[in-house]
Amino acid sequence: MRVNFTVNGRPQDADDVWEGESLLYVLRERMGLPGSKNACEQGECGSCTVRLDGVPVCSCLVAAGQAEGRDVVTVEGLADFAKQRAEHGGCAAGACGTSLQDAQQWQARGTDSQTGEGTQLAPIQQAFIDAGAVQCGFCTPGLLVAADEMLERTPNPTDADIREALSGNLCRCTGYEKIMDAVRLAAARQGEAV
Amino acid sequence: MDFLRPASWEEALAAKAEHPTAVPIAGGTDVMVEINFDHRRPEYLLDLTRVADLYEWEVGEENVRLGASVPYTQIMENLRPELPGLALASHTVASPQIRNRGGVGGNLGTASPAGDAHPALLAAGAEVEAESVRGTRLIPIDAFYTGVKRNALAPDELIRAVHVKKADGPQQYSKVGTRNAMVIAVCAFGLALHPETRTVRTGIGSAAPTPVRAKTAEEFLNAALDEGGFWDNGKVITPSVAKQFADLCAAACNPIDDVRGTASYRRHAVGIMARRTLTWTWESYRGTAARSEGVA
Numbered sequence: 477m478r479v480n481f482t483v484n485g486r487p488q489d490a491d492d493v494w495e496g497e498s499l500l501y502v503l504r505e506r507m508g509l510p511g512s513k514n515a516c517e518q519g520e521c522g523s524c525t526v527r528l529d530g531v532p533v534c535s536c537l538v539a540a541g542q543a544e545g546r547d548v549v550t551v552e553g554l555a556d557f558a559k560q561r562a563e564h565g566g567c568a569a570g571a572c573g574t575s576l577q578d579a580q581q582w583q584a585r586g587t588d589s590q591t592g593e594g595t596q597l598a599p600i601q602q603a604f605i606d607a608g609a610v611q612c613g614f615c616t617p618g619l620l621v622a623a624d625e626m627l628e629r630t631p632n633p634t635d636a637d638i639r640e641a642l643s644g645n646l647c648r649c650t651g652y653e654k655i656m657d658a659v660r661l662a663a664a665r666q667g668e669a670v
Numbered sequence: 671m672d673f674l675r676p677a678s679w680e681e682a683l684a685a686k687a688e689h690p691t692a693v694p695i696a697g698g699t700d701v702m703v704e705i706n707f708d709h710r711r712p713e714y715l716l717d718l719t720r721v722a723d724l725y726e727w728e729v730g731e732e733n734v735r736l737g738a739s740v741p742y743t744q745i746m747e748n749l750r751p752e753l754p755g756l757a758l759a760s761h762t763v764a765s766p767q768i769r770n771r772g773g774v775g776g777n778l779g780t781a782s783p784a785g786d787a788h789p790a791l792l793a794a795g796a797e798v799e800a801e802s803v804r805g806t807r808l809i810p811i812d813a814f815y816t817g818v819k820r821n822a823l824a825p826d827e828l829i830r831a832v833h834v835k836k837a838d839g840p841q842q843y844s845k846v847g848t849r850n851a852m853v854i855a856v857c858a859f860g861l862a863l864h865p866e867t868r869t870v871r872t873g874i875g876s877a878a879p880t881p882v883r884a885k886t887a888e889e890f891l892n893a894a895l896d897e898g899g900f901w902d903n904g905k906v907i908t909p910s911v912a913k914q915f916a917d918l919c920a921a922a923c924n925p926i927d928d929v930r931g932t933a934s935y936r937r938h939a940v941g942i943m944a945r946r947t948l949t950w951t952w953e954s955y956r957g958t959a960a961r962s963e964g965v966a
Contacts, residue, residue, distance in 0.1 A: 517707065539698055
């Protein structure tokens, strides 16, 4: 079947989608957007977290057909999504967003050896780099999407708020402390900016 | 596999009548796992996410009519005053991502003894609104669970909503697991005080083939509270009464040993949760009663 939906602010379609296929599979294998990671395939690890109509969900548990006509934001579009939100409070589908080609080529690689420098990053992405919250990086995309949504909803989160918002995202490297630091840093910077 | 996308409830019922083997999918938090792991290859997937009615709730005089697909997040955020037990139970479901998608209709459809909503529904008192092209019926929650992952739905029926009694007193919910998030209950316990009828209702999860009420324990406690005049005098519940109640709740279990815990641990834990939730709710009731009567 064919699925038409909005990915990172741009209308997209996927063809020959199998009816039992997950949104995660469509994003990774058909759209060429491997930022959302495929790990547990049962909603336990959160590494496939995307926003579906603004709400963080495990894309491995969304049937592709359920995304028809919906709006999906993946980690590849997070930088632009955060920028639009900061500048215009969001944007209408198609009016801005990240093209598929840009999203496919998106990398947090700068012009020199400094990761992230020279690249457009969402504040939460920059905070993860600055706080050293990225180790192997596998859980990072899901954590970024979940943390960014939490900061949008809860601008001044307590540690308990952060822990709860990220309770569905597993990380096996960091022990979570650096991730907590990163989210606190992003929250503090967000507060300064206002 | 065919993906059926009804745009309305009527279309969904017609599709289910035409394809009784169709597997309804809303949040997908159970169904997609089974498909991802190749445990299930349904002939038809019946996507209910386009049926807007299922995402709505109505607060009535006595009941909340809770649409089958209302996500747990919405229950926590919007229905805590009316359905405190279910709101607590909803908060123990998995993670934010899962609570954003999953709802009570899925818990009921799957009818796993470990479903987090069941003990809260049993304790509050509820009826499941099942509908087919043949008509609508309300199934009392006690009669809904018929076996391990089996329920009273006919093949052509879908769950439209669940009618949960609005709380008329304190409610509590307790769940045992290895951490606060992403836990399938080792066992769970729900308790609701119903001061209007001067009764207590319970619900036990993951400690029998189906979610169950501890009816003998409820009868004992109702009689003990009545005899002691507790509903009126608001006294602290006698430790011996609480202990007997806890023992009877443990006795209502029929658990198995599995990877999450042993049968004897489950019985023990249910007894502890029964005593604790009784104490919590009763202390809350005494506080409210004292305030409303102007007693310090």
